[in-house]
Amino acid sequence: MSKNRRRIEKNCWGYVYIAPALLFVFAVMLIPLIYTLIMGFMKTDLFTGKIKFVGVKQFIRIFGDPYFRLAVKNTFLWTAGSVVFQFLIGFIIANILNASQVRGKTIIRILLMVPWVLPSVVSAMVWDWSYHPDYGMINEMLKRAGIITQSINWTSSGSTALISAIIVNVWKMVPFVALMTEAALQGVSQDLKEAARVDGAKSRQVFFHIVIPEISSSVNTVILLLSIWTMNSFTFIYLLTEGGPAHSSEILSLYIYRQAFKNYDFGTASAAASVLFVITAAIALMYNRFVIRRDREC
Amino acid sequence: MLKERQKYLYGNKGVVKYLGNICAYVFLVICIAAALFPAIWMILSSVKPTSELFVSPPRFFTELPTFSNFSRVLFETSIPRSFINSFFIAVITTGATLIISLLAGYGFSRFEFKGNKTLSASLLFGQMMPAIVLLLPLYKIYSRLNLIDTYQVNIISNIALNIPMAVMTLTAFLSGVPKELDEAGLIDGCNRLSALFQILVPVITPGIVTVCIYTFLNTWEEFIFAFNFTNSVKYKTLSIALKEFKGQFVIDWGGMMSAAVVISVPVLLIFLLCNKYFIKGITSGAVKG
Structure with missing residues (x-):
């Protein structure tokens, strides 16, 4: 009896300690999220402020909107392009740092981390200045290297706007991938690798059959995190191109922003936001599965 | 050999x-x-x-x-005022986030209650919540509460944005400390709060430093909420002040680059002094995109 009472008392105290944190997360994340999901099915009259239920009409409308479809396509290009290069470059750096006898690894790590540390707004502005068609350094360096002869209008031409934002995003996130992967590589057992080598495995075989399986769950985690962050990111594209020119670099987050704060079409914005949330949640659920699997293996 | x-x-x-x-x-x-x-x-x-x-x-x-x-930026623009705003908001946010997350980490790591696992896993989703999905409803809620264009709006939003990663990190650190340590303190007669702050906090200092650094820097560079929820000089943060150098027709690139240096200096200083905590933060998952 007394043991039972003590357990109940313990139960209550646990909730008390986590209550403030939950309160903030509920008020600023959960309630707005639910509101968005409901408002996707509601239409707000701008003048009277009246809200009425319109079913899936707004979802049908956004899927018929060519700009929405363009935004979905751009989101896919932006996410895939960013994540592939972020991962490849970061993965190669991690392997070099882990395998070779480079001296001064600490200082190399610090230098490589500068993009990750600089505030995003600062990075966006400095890159914007570097992309300047007349006075920017990027065109100048490419010209001197003989790669281009004519200046490129990086952020203000439809064919390069999204690419220039992808370059900035890759630049920013490579250090994150490199450090995460390096930590995973350091966790691979040296004995296992040596044992395989003694048994006559070539270094390529060791890499693909021992190192890769050992680090795969951390690598999956990194890729899923990168995908979610990139898909929902707003700052870089907004500051570099504002989704332009002519919507050519408008990803879903900018489409939602434009519908909500420029066109004041709250219903459409909420419907599009719900779509974005569902995609994110699907990826997050995958992530959760990987994390749980990793924890179980440990 | x-x-x-x-x-x-x-x-x-x-x-x-x-x-x-x-x-x-x-x-x-x-x-x-x-x-x-x-x-x-x-x-x-x-x-x-x-x-x-x-x-x-x-x-x-x-x-x-x-x-x-630099002299133009320091004497003729709102950058100095915004610097104070950003610093104030970041310090309050960091302090509040740390205390709230320490309590939550203590709750998650020391008590067994119904929904413990589910709630701590759902924090993971908080860490990945797209800010753009929350922007419009939050704007409506904040305007209803008359919070638009205040310090509170930035502080509340940033605390909520940073809590998931802070709680996850501190829970992980606290779980690594044997329960016997604070239970011994409880038997010796200290109450739970002093067990947390006097016995456990000194043991998990690296985790606390990591959380503080990331919370401070996330708040320092937060853009989308600050940009939409504040607009007057009095409450503007540095991110917004920097963005405004990019006017509609004329861009003061020299001023913008000097302002960018002013914003980056504190960040780079913290980074050079505490770079091992940055790496610790990345590898222990104390990050958000």
Whole structure:
């Protein structure tokens, strides 16, 4: 009896300690999220402020909107392009740092981390200045290297706007991938690798059959995190191109922003936001599965 | 002896290895140059006189370094005021986030209650919540509460944005401390709060420093909420003040680069002093995109 009472008392105290944190997360994340999901099915009259239920009409409308479809396509290009290069470059750096006898690894790590540390707004502005068609350094360096002869209008031409934002995003996130992967590589057992080598495995075989399986769950985690962050990111594209020119670099987050704060079409914005949330949640659920699997293996 | 063993293990592929090493070095050097280039270009541009900023083709170095851009930024713009705003908001947010998350971490790691696992897992989703999905409803809620264009709006939003990663990190650190440690304190007669703050906090200092650094920097650079929820000079943060250098028609690039340096200096200082905590933060998952 007394043991039972003590357990109940313990139960209550646990909730008390986590209550403030939950309160903030509920008020600023959960309630707005639910509101968005409901408002996707509601239409707000701008003048009277009246809200009425319109079913899936707004979802049908956004899927018929060519700009929405363009935004979905751009989101896919932006996410895939960013994540592939972020991962490849970061993965190669991690392997070099882990395998070779480079001296001064600490200082190399610090230098490589500068993009990750600089505030995003600062990075966006400095890159914007570097992309300047007349006075920017990027065109100048490419010209001197003989790669281009004519200046490129990086952020203000439809064919390069999204690419220039992808370059900035890759630049920013490579250090994150490199450090995460390096930590995973350091966790691979040296004995296992040596044992395989003694048994006559070539270094390529060791890499693909021992190192890769050992680090795969951390690598999956990194890729899923990168995908979610990139898909929902707003700052870089907004500051570099504002989704332009002519919507050519408008990803879903900018489409939602434009519908909500420029066109004041709250219903459409909420419907599009719900779509974005569902995609994110699907990826997050995958992530959760990987994390749980990793924890179980440990 | 070790060398001989390595030679036996790896075979004698000297030349291939040598070439491979050179490629690796070249790749590293290119990556470091690319990583540092924008920061260097920012500093070089900030000390150029206006006449030299706008020459085509651009030159890397200037012969007449000047601080006129800096003096314009410091005395003729709202940057100093925004600096104080950002600092104030970031300090309050960091303190509040730390205390709230320490309590929550203590709750998750020391008590068994219904929904413990589910709630701590759902924090993971909080860490990935797209800010853009929350923006419009939050704007409506904040305007209803008359919070638009105040300090509170930035502080509340940033606390909520940082709580998931802070709680996850601190829970992980606290779970690593044996329960016997604070239970001994409880038996000796301290209450739960003093057990947490006097016995556990000193043990998990690295986790606390990591959480503080990331919370401070996330708040320092937060853009989308600050940009939409505040607009007057009195409450504007640095991110917004910097963005405003990019006017509709004229862009004061020299001023913008100097302001960018002013914003980056505290960040780079913290980074140089505590870089091991940055790496710890990344590898222990104390990050958000």
